[in-house]
Amino acid sequence: xxxxxxxxxxxxxxxxxxxxxxxxxxxxxxxxxxxxxxxxxxxxxxxxxxxxxxxxxxxxxxxxxxxxxxxxxxxxxxxxxxxxxxxxxxxxxxxxxxxxxxxxxxxxxxxxxxxxxxxxxxxxxxxxxxxxxxxxxxxxxxxxxxxxxxxxxxxxxxxxxxxxxxxxxxxxxxxxxxxxxxxxxxxxxxxxxxxxxxxxxxxxxxxxxxxxxxxxxxxxxxxxxxxxxxxxxxxxxxxxxxxxxxxxxxxxxxxxxxxxxxxxxxxxxxxxxxxxxxxxxxxxxxxxxxxxxxxxxxxxxxxxxxxxxxxxxxxxxxxxxxxxxxxxxxxxxxxxxxxxxxxxxxxxxxxxxxxxxxxxxxxxxxxxxxxxxxxxxxxxxxxxxxxxxxxxxxxxxxxxxxxxxxxxxxxxxxxxxxxxxxxxxxxxxxxxxxxxxxxxxxxxxxxxxxxxxxxxxxxxx
Numbered sequence: 221x222x223x224x225x226x227x228x229x230x231x232x233x234x235x236x237x238x239x240x241x242x243x244x245x246x247x248x249x250x251x252x253x254x255x256x257x258x259x260x261x262x263x264x265x266x267x268x269x270x271x272x273x274x275x276x277x278x279x280x281x282x283x284x285x286x287x288x289x290x291x292x293x294x295x296x297x298x299x300x301x302x303x304x305x306x307x308x309x310x311x312x313x314x315x316x317x318x319x320x321x322x323x324x325x326x327x328x329x330x331x332x333x334x335x336x337x338x339x340x341x342x343x344x345x346x347x348x349x350x351x352x353x354x355x356x357x358x359x360x361x362x363x364x365x366x367x368x369x370x371x372x373x374x375x376x377x378x379x380x381x382x383x384x385x386x387x388x389x390x391x392x393x394x395x396x397x398x399x400x401x402x403x404x405x406x407x408x409x410x411x412x413x414x415x416x417x418x419x420x421x422x423x424x425x426x427x428x429x430x431x432x433x434x435x436x437x438x439x440x441x442x443x444x445x446x447x448x449x450x451x452x453x454x455x456x457x458x459x460x461x462x463x464x465x466x467x468x469x470x471x472x473x474x475x476x477x478x479x480x481x482x483x484x485x486x487x488x489x490x491x492x493x494x495x496x497x498x499x500x501x502x503x504x505x506x507x508x509x510x511x512x513x514x515x516x517x518x519x520x521x522x523x524x525x526x527x528x529x530x531x532x533x534x535x536x537x538x539x540x541x542x543x544x545x546x547x548x549x550x551x552x553x554x555x556x557x558x559x560x561x562x563x564x565x566x567x568x569x570x571x572x573x574x575x576x577x578x579x580x581x582x583x584x585x586x587x588x589x590x591x592x593x594x595x596x597x598x599x600x601x602x603x604x605x606x607x608x609x610x611x612x613x614x615x616x617x618x619x620x621x622x623x624x625x626x627x628x629x630x631x632x633x634x635x636x637x638x639x640x641x642x643x644x645x646x647x648x649x650x651x652x653x654x655x656x657x658x659x660x661x662x663x664x665x666x667x668x669x670x671x672x673x674x675x676x677x678x679x680x681x
Contacts (some may be wrong), residue, residue, distance in 0.1 A: 319346025362405030
């Protein structure tokens with residue numbers, strides 16, 4: 221039997237995360253993520269997603285679990301600045317976005333462990349994070365009932381104003397204001413700036429938005445709280461899990477406020493709150509997790525339960541479809557060869573980002589964060605292996621004066637006078653400023669293009 225995808229499901233009460241195949245009744249891997257696991261972040265189609273996934277574990281730690289290890293314990297672990305209630309990772313596994321209970325959103329680069337930004341996105345906890353199909357837009361939903369869109373290019377470009385406030389202020393690209401209670405789910409379709417967004421809330425509604433214009437296209441009403449949502453692969457249908465155990469299905473072509481469909485438009489099987497939904501890669505099956513302790517795989521066309529997984533024995537809060545499937549999970553024995561860590565795995569602990577947060581909060585007037593510049597193509601050592609060569613620039617005084625430059629590689633470490641690198645540093649700063657300006661110009665052109673397209677559509681209508 222070909223294992224085309226696997227399912228990752230997590231129970232906070234039991235403290236276990238299972239990896240299992242849809243056509244098997246037992247878990248191939250059981251990971252001890254601990255009680256209070258708020259979020260999981262499996263990166264799809266990346267180099268390390270077929271070997272590991274990230275999890276926010278209690279009290280506020282970030283841990284990496286490897287599929288290569290059958291023991292189920294974390295292979296890496298580090299402390300986070302606060303409790304993270306939502307996470308998402310880019311498809312290449314390079315960037316991690318996490319939303320905290322304080323309303324702040326953090327952006328890390330996993331290949332180096334550096335914190336790129338930390339800004340206040342909501343007035344209360346961030347409950348949902350997701351990326352657009354082209355990963356140019358990050359969506360965040362909070363307990364304040366707001367859904368906000370952020371341009372990822374703006375999150376990575378640091379201007380002079382951002383340097384003064386340490387990147388804590390970011391202008392949103394769009395704000396979607398309409399829900400009256402906690403945002404429980406966000407799902408974005410295809411189409412870039414013309415994509416449709418499905419959001420759901422505890423105010424018993426699901427809303428369909430247009431990303432480019434920010435317009436509200438339709439509102440769907442339910443008789444129970446909406447707890448999670450997802451879009452079908454063709455975006456013809458939208459699915460919303462409810463607090464009474466049902467899963468509602470409706471067409472995305474709605475153009476006005478309407479009530480939920482009749483009883484035939486519901487998936488009935490769970491007897492308690494539905495916590496998570498996901499779609500199989502074939503587009504024919506819907507996966508749901510519920511407080512009744514089961515994970516169900518549904519046939520979308522007939523709305524019949526095909527498979528029920530009940531190995532957790534306690535409420536299941538998170539579920540993800542792993543595609544491509546981590547084939548090592550279905551091998552009979554643990555991989556040999558000692559360490560399971562590869563060069564492009566997530567870099568933990570995130571010590572540089574944590575020191576940046578601590579320096580800013582404890583003594584912002586005296587200390588500034590370190591900056592690391594990595595070479596694009598690491599040189600080769602005599603034995604044929606790549607050297608870990610990097611340049612670290614330390615800013616130790618309030619005026620930001622360059623105190624020392626340290627060049628390190630696998631063979632030697634030397635400290636050189638800053639004067640030898642002044643010209644090179646000035647050139648890099650100029651190039652960085654040019655790239656920042658180009659990024660901001662691109663954002664402005666995108667906004668103008670969207671506005672022009674909207675005006676033309678209104679005139680033609």
